[in-house]
Amino acid sequence: MTKWKAHxxxxxxxxxxxxxxxxxxxxxxxxxxxxxxxxxxxxxVEASQRSVDFVHLVRTIRxxxxxxxxxxxxxxxxxEQEFGSFWERFFGGPLFQGPFSQQSLGSGFIIDREGFILxxxxxxxxxxxxxxxxxxxxxxxxxxxxxxxxxxxxxxxxDVQEDVPIASLGDSDRLNxxxxxxxxxxxxxxxxxxxRGIVSAKxxxxxxxxxxQFIQTDASxxxxxxxxxxxxxxxxxxxxxxxxxxxxxxxxxIGFATPINLVKEILPELKAKGKVSRGWxxxxxxxxxxxxxxxxxxxxxxxxxxAEITKDGPAxxxxxxxxxxxxxxxxxEIKRSSDLPLIVAQTSVGKKVRLKILRNKKExxxxxxxxxxxxxxxx
Numbered sequence: 001m002t003k004w005k006a007h008x009x010x011x012x013x014x015x016x017x018x019x020x021x022x023x024x025x026x027x028x029x030x031x032x033x034x035x036x037x038x039x040x041x042x043x044x045v046e047a048s049q050r051s052v053d054f055v056h057l058v059r060t061i062r063x064x065x066x067x068x069x070x071x072x073x074x075x076x077x078x079x080e081q082e083f084g085s086f087w088e089r090f091f092g093g094p095l096f097q098g099p100f101s102q103q104s105l106g107s108g109f110i111i112d113r114e115g116f117i118l119x120x121x122x123x124x125x126x127x128x129x130x131x132x133x134x135x136x137x138x139x140x141x142x143x144x145x146x147x148x149x150x151x152x153x154x155x156x157x158x159d160v161q162e163d164v165p166i167a168s169l170g171d172s173d174r175l176n177x178x179x180x181x182x183x184x185x186x187x188x189x190x191x192x193x194x195x196r197g198i199v200s201a202k203x204x205x206x207x208x209x210x211x212x213q214f215i216q217t218d219a220s221x222x223x224x225x226x227x228x229x230x231x232x233x234x235x236x237x238x239x240x241x242x243x244x245x246x247x248x249x250x251x252x253x254i255g256f257a258t259p260i261n262l263v264k265e266i267l268p269e270l271k272a273k274g275k276v277s278r279g280w281x282x283x284x285x286x287x288x289x290x291x292x293x294x295x296x297x298x299x300x301x302x303x304x305x306x307a308e309i310t311k312d313g314p315a316x317x318x319x320x321x322x323x324x325x326x327x328x329x330x331x332x333e334i335k336r337s338s339d340l341p342l343i344v345a346q347t348s349v350g351k352k353v354r355l356k357i358l359r360n361k362k363e364x365x366x367x368x369x370x371x372x373x374x375x376x377x378x379x
Contacts, residue, residue, distance in 0.1 A: 057182065058194050060235055063135045063165040065228060067186045068106045068119055068156075070127035107185035107228030108132070108156065109167045109237065115160035116145065116271070118263065119227030120242055121152045132158055135165075135192060146270030150278075150345075151211050152242055153263055154227075155270040167229060170236025172259035175199055175215065183219040183241055183255070185228025195220040197253075204256060205338050206243070211345060212338065214256040215239045221255040230257040265346060279347040279370035282313020287337045288325060296325060297361040303327040304337040318368030321359065328356035345373065 106123030110116070117132065124130050124144055132142045146155040179199045187193050197219030205212040217230060221241050230239035239257030266276045285304040293301040303325040309316050320326075326334050329343050330353040347353060349372040357364050 054182070054196065057231070057233065057235055058184075061167070061182070061184060061229070061231055062192050062194070064110045064167040065135065065184045065192060066108050066110065066117060067133035067189075067191055068108050068117075068123055068227060069103060069131045069133065069139075070106070070124045071103045071129040072126045073102075073128060105186060105189050105224050106226040107224065107241070109227075109229045110158075110164055111169065112166055113160070113163060115158040115164060117142070117156045117158065118240060118267075119154050119156060120240065121147050121149050121154040123227045124154050124156065125149075130156060132156070133191070146274040146276075148266055148270060148276045150276070151258060151262060151266065153240070153258065153266065153270070155267070168234075168236045169260050169264060170232055170234065170238045172215065172238045172261045175202065175232065175238050175259075177201060180233050181217055181219055181238065182231045183217070183221045183225060183228060183257075184231065185221065185225035185241060187222035187224040189224055193225075200254075206245075206256060211262070211342055213259055213262060213342065214242070215259055217255050217257060218253040219255060220253070225255075277349055278345040278373040279349055279351065280314065280373040281340075281344045281368065281370060282310035282315045283320065284308035284310075285326075285337050285340055296358060298325075298358070302336075303334050303358065304340040314368050314371045318355070319366050320355070320357065320368065323359070324364075325358040326355060327358055327363075328354075330354060344370070 104123065106119060108117040108119035108123070111118055124147070127144070130142050130144060131139050133139045140158050142156045142158045144154065145157050148154070177199050181197060181199055183195045183197070185193060197217050199215060200218050201216040204214040204216045206214060215230065215238070217239075219230070221228075221244055225241045226243075228241045229237040230241055232238050238260050240260065240263060241255060241257045243256045245252070245254040245256075269276045284307045286307045288296075288298070288301045288303055288305050290301055292305060293299075306315070306320060306322055306324045306326065309320060309322060326340055328334060329340060330347060330351075332339075332343050334340050334343070347370055349370055352367055352369045355366040355368055357366060
């Protein structure tokens with residue numbers, strides 16, 4: 001199981017949902033396979049079937065969910081990778097020293113007739129070989145089409161000769177707290193496991209980056225569920241299961257899924273270019289607390305406080321200063337500081353945007369031409 005790497009101090013509590021195992025092997029090459037005939041499946045369920053008919057819903061959705069196996073070569077000892085200091089302490093040395101193959105298991109789902117599959121980036125990260133196991137048990141090879149580490153989304157593709165079942169992508173903005181959802185995936189390698197729960201919260205920020213906007217659910221999801229779909233009662237995918245909050249590595253009823261609307265925004269670029277280009281403002285921001293709001297003369301906490309400006313960046317060139325509060329960006333209101341990075345990222349590189357800021361208790365209008373975000377943008 002891959003730990004949530006971005007916050008090493010919290011790794012006991014936030015985990016990615018992949019299952020890892022070790023395979024001693026040499027050099028691995030990518031294999032390829034063909035997919036046979038599948039029935040054409042319309043995964044959208046009529047409203048009359050939504051109330052209690054989970055059986056019909058599961059039968060309709062299950063064929064689009066796949067098991068993903070990724071193999072990569074790691075360096076070091078098996079003891080270091082899997083057993084920490086245990087082996088060293090009791091046996092005086094590592095179990096195995098040198099390069100070894102490490103295998104992780106995750107989930108995904110087919111999104112179109114061409115065989116494109118959505119999953120999590122951490123499922124296939126650094127993989128030398130990726131295989132897909134279909135709902136009928138057949139294993140086929142695949143290729144990686146695009147990756148976006150910042151949202152933890154990856155797009156892979158299987159070669160298809162015939163029609164394949166595809167998932168219907170819903171509208172995660174319409175999802176309501178308290179609404180029933182299903183999670184389907186391969187926890188601990190158990191294919192096509194289905195669990196039920198509700199939407200516990202929306203727009204959760206769990207501290208994993210500037211684009212956090214997670215759906216929280218109590219549907220039981222576990223290691224191996226990564227990349228699997230979160231499904232509403234209309235049979236539509238509304239999220240991609242990504243992480244859990246847990247002290248043990250297993251489900252305690254707190255899971256997180258990436259909203260499908262966020263995924264749909266980057267999907268065309270992943271298909272066309274294999275990566276995502278994002279706008280870049282060049283600022284470090286912080287939350288406007290009630291105390292800061294009072295000091296700035298705001299009626300309530302809102303906007304994003306500029307704490308630092310990148311030298312020679314877009315914001316610097318546009319006249320933004322430390323201490324400014326951005327309350328509107330390109331016509332969109334900034335209610336919370338976490339809104340700004342998302343809106344900036346969704347804006348085209350090179351676009352000249354209008355900023356409404358508060359400075360010394362006065363509103364000002366600035367115009368900034370966005371740059372392109374690099375590997376580690378500040379906003």
